[in-house]
Amino acid sequence: MNFEFQKLSLSHAMTASVDAMVVLWPSQVQPDTQAVEPVSRLLAQAIAHGDFELKAGALLSLYSQPGMAARHVVVVCSADNQPGQIRSAMQAAWVALKAGKIKRLGLHVVGEASVQGLQMALSSLADASYNYTTTLSKPKARMLKQVLVSATHDRAELRQAVAQAQALVAGVELAKEWANRPANHATPTHLAETAKSIASGRAFKCEVLGPKEVAKLGMGAFMAVAQGAAEPLRFIVMRYNGAAASQAPVVLVGKGITFDTGGISMKPAAEMDEMKYDMGGAASVLGVFKALGLLKPAINVIGLIPATENMPDGLAVKPGDVVTSMSGQTIEILNTDAEGRLVLCDALTYAERFKPQAVIDIATLTGACVIALGAVRTGLFSSDDALAMQLQHAGEASGDTCWRMPLDDAYAEGLKSRFADVANVAGRAAGSVTAAKFLQRFTKSFAWAHLDIAGTAWRSGAAKGATGRPVGLLLQYLLTAAQATPTAKSHGKSKAAVKSGVKSKVKARTAGKA
Ligand code: BES
Ligand code: MN
Ligand code: ZN
Numbered sequence: 001m002n003f004e005f006q007k008l009s010l011s012h013a014m015t016a017s018v019d020a021m022v023v024l025w026p027s028q029v030q031p032d033t034q035a036v037e038p039v040s041r042l043l044a045q046a047i048a049h050g051d052f053e054l055k056a057g058a059l060l061s062l063y064s065q066p067g068m069a070a071r072h073v074v075v076v077c078s079a080d081n082q083p084g085q086i087r088s089a090m091q092a093a094w095v096a097l098k099a100g101k102i103k104r105l106g107l108h109v110v111g112e113a114s115v116q117g118l119q120m121a122l123s124s125l126a127d128a129s130y131n132y133t134t135t136l137s138k139p140k141a142r143m144l145k146q147v148l149v150s151a152t153h154d155r156a157e158l159r160q161a162v163a164q165a166q167a168l169v170a171g172v173e174l175a176k177e178w179a180n181r182p183a184n185h186a187t188p189t190h191l192a193e194t195a196k197s198i199a200s201g202r203a204f205k206c207e208v209l210g211p212k213e214v215a216k217l218g219m220g221a222f223m224a225v226a227q228g229a230a231e232p233l234r235f236i237v238m239r240y241n242g243a244a245a246s247q248a249p250v251v252l253v254g255k256g257i258t259f260d261t262g263g264i265s266m267k268p269a270a271e272m273d274e275m276k277y278d279m280g281g282a283a284s285v286l287g288v289f290k291a292l293g294l295l296k297p298a299i300n301v302i303g304l305i306p307a308t309e310n311m312p313d314g315l316a317v318k319p320g321d322v323v324t325s326m327s328g329q330t331i332e333i334l335n336t337d338a339e340g341r342l343v344l345c346d347a348l349t350y351a352e353r354f355k356p357q358a359v360i361d362i363a364t365l366t367g368a369c370v371i372a373l374g375a376v377r378t379g380l381f382s383s384d385d386a387l388a389m390q391l392q393h394a395g396e397a398s399g400d401t402c403w404r405m406p407l408d409d410a411y412a413e414g415l416k417s418r419f420a421d422v423a424n425v426a427g428r429a430a431g432s433v434t435a436a437k438f439l440q441r442f443t444k445s446f447a448w449a450h451l452d453i454a455g456t457a458w459r460s461g462a463a464k465g466a467t468g469r470p471v472g473l474l475l476q477y478l479l480t481a482a483q484a485t486p487t488a489k490s491h492g493k494s495k496a497a498v499k500s501g502v503k504s505k506v507k508a509r510t511a512g513k514a
Pocket of ligand 3: 337340364
């Protein structure tokens with residue numbers, strides 16, 4: 001999808017050649033009964049007759065009116081322009097428009113447009129219009145190709161917000177795509193190929209390790225999960241170098257279980273299909289790298305993805321088996337369904353070699369986190385208050401929110417083992433916290449945060465499918481971190497040049513692509 005920004009008055013926006021138009025109207029802006037421009041006049045009339053109120057979710061659908069270039073115009077109230085209100089308004093507008101064959105959509109923001117508001121409006125629109133097609137023989141492809149965004153004033157930051165939204169949407173949709181793909185179409189090998197194709201530009205490097213290399217590294221915990229699978233494991237290492245080599249990178253670690261049967265501690269049959277999204281963390285890392293390639297921010301980022309299936313088999317790891325992790329710590333695997341922490345702990349140990357400024361792992365780690373926080377906020381666990389705060393802010397700013405959970409040492413009691421340094425599960429209580437306490441043992445040498453996305457990466461029910469979260473949160477965090485650190489890559493580029501490069505590259509690279 002391609003986004004384009006223009007500074008236009010409402011009446012000019014109405015003459016733009018688009019198939020349909022969404023007008024986002026906040027509560028505090030009063031429409032004008034005397035206006036020549038039809039939207040404002042018709043809205044004012046509807047209000048005057050008591051047929052319409054400017055409150056959250058209110059929607060007025062106008063069709064083939066003189067003065068409107070678009071066949072269909074939907075005016076939708078964005079209330080106080082809170083992120084959630086903009087999201088619901090855009091969803092409602094899309095539902096109202098859906099019958100039409102819209103290739104080119106206009107989106108006009110009435111009143112004071114904000115960076116966050118524009119990003120929220122565009123990402124909500126992309127989300128509402130997204131359609132999975134890969135494994136359908138007669139897919140209904142998405143028609144929407146272009147969005148012309150307009151506002152009555154122009155600021156560099158609004159244009160940049162639109163360019164950023166475009167990269168964000170590309171990243172989110174890549175993450176959705178891979179999390180939605182069935183496990184037989186999304187193997188560890190497929191993920192590695194995808195990583196290679198994303199990380200093919202000049203600022204990137206990508207290295208893929210197989211079973212031999214992983215054995216050589218001593219990743220005994222990761223290998224234990226993979227030993228029951230026929231599909232070979234992959235350990236994916238992606239590097240994005242946007243800043244000077246001297247600058248410590250941020251490391252993102254994505255859980256890449258391409259299917260989680262539970263292994264010998266097998267899961268019940270009901271809804272087991274959904275365990276194809278157990279690589280949602282990995283998908284979000286791929287999505288972030290996609291967006292980094294489009295935006296080229298001045299920061300160094302490493303992406304690590306331990307990818308394997310978790311299968312029951314004659315060779316599969318058994319409850320009670322003790323394995324040695326890359327860190328040297330031995331682990332008693334009491335439950336083979338607690339496999340995420342096993343693949344992650346070795347990836348976290350591997351992250352040490354980059355001397356990172358921060359390490360963030362992203363994982364569909366526990367059903368307990370779904371119980372704790374539902375599908376609204378991602379679980380955030382961190383041993384570093386500054387990092388936790390940055391991630392919380394990034395969540396609020398992007399609308400891809402998280403909630404900080406505790407890490408008191410008392411929660412680690414249940415992980416004690418008589419037969420190894422640590423067990424891979426504790427009791428049922430506080431399951432998302434004990435999982436995080438397990439991971440924390442492998443993060444002593446850097447600032448670390450863990451995002452449990454079991455509840456937020458996937459929507460259940462009728463409209464089931466991947467959400468692309470937390471690509472928005474991570475990208476926001478990285479872009480903010482890139483601005484906070486002074487030195488852009490020593491190409492002799494000033495920061496302003498790096499920034500303005502953002503726009504032109506996004507346009508050039510994504511023009512014409514859906
Ligand atoms: N992938 C699951 C967690 C999960 C559950 C994600 C539901 C999304 C929805 C993870 O590997 C798992 O099975 N965790 C177990 C841990 C338990 C055995 C301690 C769980 O949550 O039940
Ligand atoms: Mn599991
Ligand atoms: Zn799992």
